[in-house]
Structure formats: C-alpha cells, structure tokens
Amino acid sequence: MSAQAPPPIPTRIAPIQTAVDILDSLPGGSVVLSKVEYLLNWSRAASLWPLTFGLACCAIEMMAAWAGRFDLDRMGVIPRATPRQADCMIVAGRCTIKMAPIVRRLWEQMPEPKYVISMGSCATCGGPFYYDNYSILKGIDQVVPVDVYVPGCPPRPEALIEGLLKLQEKIKAEPFLRRAVPA
C-alpha cells in the first residue's frame, strides 16, 4: 500500500474503475464507511427505471433517447412498460382530458417512492395547445405531482437526459429513511 492520499470521492456516479481505485487506496483494503441512507440513495439514483408514458410527438424523441446515439441505458435508465416495475414516470407529450384519469391511475399503480418527469411543453403547461383548445389538459401537474419539468417542443434527447440527471441529483439529496410515508 502506498501512502498517497485517496482520490476525492466523485459526486456523480463513478465508473467501476474509480470505485476500485478508491478501495485500493484505503489502508487495509476493502472497507468503506458511508451512511446507509447515502448508499440507498446512490443505488436508487443509479438505476432509475421509468415507465415510458409516450403520448404524442415527444414520445418519438424519448424513443430516440434510448436508441443508439444517445443510449440512456448507460445511465442505468431502462424503459419499463408497466407501472409496477417503475420508479418514475416520463410523461412525454400532450395529455387530453380523456387521457388524464388514466395518467393518474397509472401513477397510483407505481410503488413508492415514485417520481414524475414531465417532458415537453404540452405535458408541462399545454404548450402550443394552450389557447383556443377544448380537449388538451393544461399541464399534467393538474393530475399528478411533477418532480422535473423538461422544456421544449419537442425537447431534444439531450434535454431528457439532463432531466434524468437532475432527478438523480434530487434523489441523492433526499432523506430517504426519514421521509414521511404517505398513509
């Protein structure tokens, strides 16, 4: 064991090699002290499985975010088609008043803790369909609580990735074990 100072603990998710380096540089080898809460939050943030709620145009950009060029899988974000396996819900696109109860119902079916990303202006506030329109819901935050808003019409896949990273930051800062559990 050399006596060099351990490298600073990275704040973003470290690649496996960095983790191994940290372990190796510690005296004695393989023990890391951390808070249980930090560890739980770290693992939750690093494996967000979203329910892909594609409603309209934004869903195409969401699909592109999982395809070859942008490849969301490398962030541990794996699309799920059922709410029961999901941690967060990406609502991509405009939501009609006819669709609103279904968005709510799927959100209710997700297990706690759950998060919602609103992708695109339509999901955020009605977007281009705000005025003179009788059928579009003016923002899905009228039916479900939203954690991260991603603006754009449609947002580029990079914007969605940034939104997911923001959600990871939020998750990591959460008092997970001390949170108030809803009844």
Add this chain to the structure above:
Amino acid sequence: MALRTEELMLNMGPQHPSTHGVLRLVVTLDGENIVDVVPDIGYLHSSVEKMMEYRTYLQNVALADRGMDYLTALANEEGYLLAVERVGRIEVPPRARYLRTIMLELQRLSSHLVWLGTWGIDLGATTVFLYCFRERERILDLFEQATGGRLHHVYFRPGGVYEDLPDGWTDRVLAFCDEFLGRVDEYHELLTGNPIFLARVQGVGVLPRDRAIAMGACGPVARASGVDFDVRKAFPYEAYGELAFDVPVFQEGDCFARYRVRMEEMRQSVRIIQQAIAKLPDGEIRSKVQVNVKLPRGEAYARTESPRGDLGVYLVSEGEDAPYRVKIRAPSFSNLFALTEMMRGWKVADVIAILGSVDIVLSDVDR
C-alpha cells in the same frame, strides 16, 4: 360433448407499449381466436381543426406539424399549404418545388424507419430498432442543418420555403443516399430471411382488395392489397410529375406485403431524392407573399401522399387572414378502421403484428 365456451372481452390500451400511442382496442375473444375488434379512439384529440380557425395562415403551419401526424411534419405542412396556395392562387417557384420534394421524400424515409424499428420491437427484434434509429439520426441531422428542427420543422411557407440550403447539403444527402441503399439490404437480411419473422407475418392479417377499397384504406396498406394508387402518380403535385419513380404494388394483402411495400418505397424515395438533387434548379425559393397573407373567398381540396397514405386538406376561406374551416382527411383514420377486417379470425398473438403492420399514428387518427 362439446365444451361450452364464453366470449371474453379484452381491453388493450390505452397505455400499451405496442399501440404506438394512445389507442384502446376492445378485443372480443373466443379462446385464442379474435371474434371482433373495436378501436376506441379520441385519447389524443387535440382539436387542431378548430384551433386553425383562430390562427393566421402562417401560424397554422406550425400547428400542422404538431397537431396532425407528428412523424411526418413536413408532409402535413405540404398538405395544408397546397390547399392554401390553391385558394390564394399562389405560385411556387421551381426551386422551392424541388426543395419541397426532397424534404418530403427524406421525411418518408425517416417515417418508414420509425415504423420498421417499432414494428421490429413489437415482434421481438430489438436489433432492427437500433439499426433504424441509427439511420434516422442521420436524416434528422440533415433536417436540422436545412430546417433547424429535428421533428417539427416549420420549413414550408405559403409560396415557397423558409430558407435556402446550407453549403454542401446536397452532397451530404447524396452520400447518405448511397449508403442508405446498402442499409436497406441490411434490413432485408435481418428480417426478410428470418424464419421466425416470416412465420409471424406471412399470410397473417389478410385484407382483400375489395375490402380495402370498401374501407377506404390508402397508402401502403391499400397498395399491399393490390390497389394500384398513389397520389404522387395520379395527381402529381410539386415536382413529382417531372421525376421517374415506381409505385410498388403487391397482391397478397398480408402483413408481409405491407412490409415489402414500405421497404420498396424507401428505395424509390432514394431514387426520387437523387433525381431531384440532380435537377435542382437555381433561382427564387419563395414568391412574393405577404407575411400575414389574406386569401380571397373560396375553397379548395388538396390531396397529397403522406408516408401513411392519402392525406387530404379541405380549406374554406372567407377572405380573412385565417381560414374559415379546415377539414383534414387523415390516412391513419381510414387505415385504422380497416384493421377490424384484417384481424377477424386471427389469434390473439397476431394483434400486435397486424396493428404494427398498418402503421398508424394516433395523433393523425384523432387530430
């Protein structure tokens, strides 16, 4: 003694990964067999036809991108603007006509790639999706360079297009075209020679020719059932009358025929793009039209061949700067209702394969 069986009602959707949007199918099953399918639509009704009455002719171009079929934004602009130009007797300069044709065909490629990729996922072949989106990203890059947008372009204007091409754009398109022909062969290798794929699509979901006509099916769906009709040939618009291309027609009417029609259309689109670039004239890209254009009283119906089929726009003007009424004849809508004919008698596992082969976009169905 025969077992007594009961019919089962099964709800598919509206949140289902393979309905390609928000569609609810009420499937009546007898054991494994489909007795009836009733599509329940309206989950994405965005009331664009009404909204268009409150916006100027120019603002409506942006609305046509979003409110209609979102995979084919430029084809919607084309349908809408063709109607505007007919009512207002607005001339489009030759260069703009060719630019529009190139863009429309690139749009057809990108739309068919999304269809192929998502259908591949529906049938359990994720590789196809990754391959298709790789090429699609290149097309979107080309769009971005020329129009500024990836999905919604707002590039066409009454009387022309918004901007001329950036330097070297046509060379990049030609390079892409050459490469893309090889890619189409690659897709064929992945799918057409694959026995699992063939078993799921060949002979499945047959739509006979007379039923296709009776249900008003259009576009690739009708051409796979032996209806030799393409608006680009029958009522040429833009530069299609001056370019040589074939319209693929197949007689079988099954999912495999619909697949082959679209694959062949991709090759023909490449052919059209190459010719259009070779013939691309110089000159004006936009005729002199006021920004806030007022059209004279009148009405017009414009028919175009969008990637999904026969897209019609009926426009009535009362002499204001906004249309009095816009009616959109959506290709996905009539194709969706031909679905019932295709599905009856097949097994429940074929629902996904048949639905994917029709290639509907729900925002086009509901408008």
